[in-house]
Amino acid sequence: MKIAVGLSGGVDSSVAAALLREQGHEVVGITMKLWREGRYRGGERDACFGPGEAEDIANAENLCRQLGIEYHVFDCANEYEKVVLDYFRSEYLAGRTPNPCVRCNAFMKFGVLPNLARKSGIAFDRFATGHYARIREVDGVFHLLRGADEKKDQSYFLYRLKQAQLKQMMFPLGEYHKTQVRELASKYGLDVKDKPDSQDFYSGDHVELLKVQPRPGSIVDTAGNILGTHDGFWNYTVGQRKRLGIAAKHPLYVLEVNACRNEVVVGSQTDTVQHDLKLTDCSWITAEPDGEVQVKVRSASNPVPAIYRKGSLVFPNGVFAAAKGQSAVLYRDNEVLGGGIIMEAK
Secondary structure, eight states: OEEEEEOOSSHHHHHHHHHHHHTTOEEEEEEEEOOOBTTBOOOSSOEEESTTHHHHHHHHHHHHHHHTOEEEEEEOHHHHIIIIIHHHHHHHHTTOOOOHHHHIIIIIIIIIHHHHHHHTTOOOSEEEOOOSEEEEEETTEEEEEEOSSTTTOOGGGGTTOOHHHHHTEEOTTTTOOHHHHHHHHHHTTOTTTTOOOOOEEESSOTHHHHTOOOOOEEEEOTTOOEEEEESOGGGOOTTOOSSOOOOOSSOOEEEEEETTTTEEEEEOTGGGEEEEEEEEEEEESSSOOOEEEEEESSTTSOOEEEEEETTEEEEEEEEEOOOTTSEEEEEETTEEEEEEEEEEEO
16 A cells, blocks of 8 residues: 655654664655745744754665655645634634634645645545544444554544545554554654654744734723733633733633724633633534533633533533634544534633
C-alpha cells in the first residue's frame, strides 16, 4: 500500500512515517508550507505557525533521506491565510474564542494538503499523520476514537472530519503512548527523537495576527461596576484568571468578552459555572446523538457528563467557563460523536 504521511518535522509524524516504512508500506512524505517571511513577526516558541518552519521542513527532508522515501513540500500559505487566519481574526474581533487547530485539521491538513498532493501527480492509497487518535471501521462505517494515551489524545481537534476523509486516513500512533513513541524514535535513530512537542498554534503574540491597535476599555463586575481598565477586549478569553491587573479579595475570572462595548466582565469562580449551552455549525462523525454524552469544551479539559438534544447541551453538574466560539466535542466512552461551536452559554 502507498501511504502519504503529513510531516511536520516533529517526533510524532516522523515516527509515524518510520513505523509505516518498517511495516513494508511504500511511503511518501508531504508537508504544508504556511509561513511567509515579512508577513508576521512570530516568536521563538515551537509552534505550528511561525518562523521556525524552515527548520521543521529541513527536519522532515532529512527524515525522508534517512528513510529513503520521496518528499514534497506544498505552498499552502494563501489558503491558510484565508481558511485559518482570517477566521481566527474575525472570531476574536467578534468577542469569541476561536479553535484554529480544529479548522486547520478539517480544511487544511486533511483537505488542502492531500488534495494538492494528488493534483500534483502523487498517487497514494491512504493519508497518515502523527495524531494520537484511532479509526475503527464497522460494516463500512468509520468511527473516530480517542487515542490510547489519554494525556496526548488529540481527537478533540478532529471532530469535524467526514466519513470520506476518515475512509482515506490512518493514525499509526493511535495505540501508542508518548513514551513509547520517544523510544521508537531512539530505536530508529531519528534526529528529532528529543525534539520538544509543539504546544502552540502561533509562535508569537496572537494579537499580532489580529492587526489591531490598543483600544482602552473597562473591566467590570456583573453589576457593571468598573474594577479596572484594559487595552483591548481581544486580550481576554472566558475563564482567564491571570493578568487581569485587578486587586481583589478573591480570585477573579473572565465571564464575558463584549466586543460591542469593548468591555470585559469578571466574577468569582462560582460565576464561571454554566449549565446550558447552545451549539451551531454542528458536525457528526456518523449520526447526530440524542441523550447522555460526555463533553469537552476545550482540548485540555476532562469530559463532563451532559444531555444532548438537537443543538442543546444540559450539564447536570455544570461545566467550567465554556467560551463562545470554542468547540464542544461530544463523546460516548472512547468514541468521538462530533460536536459544534458554542454560540450561547449560561
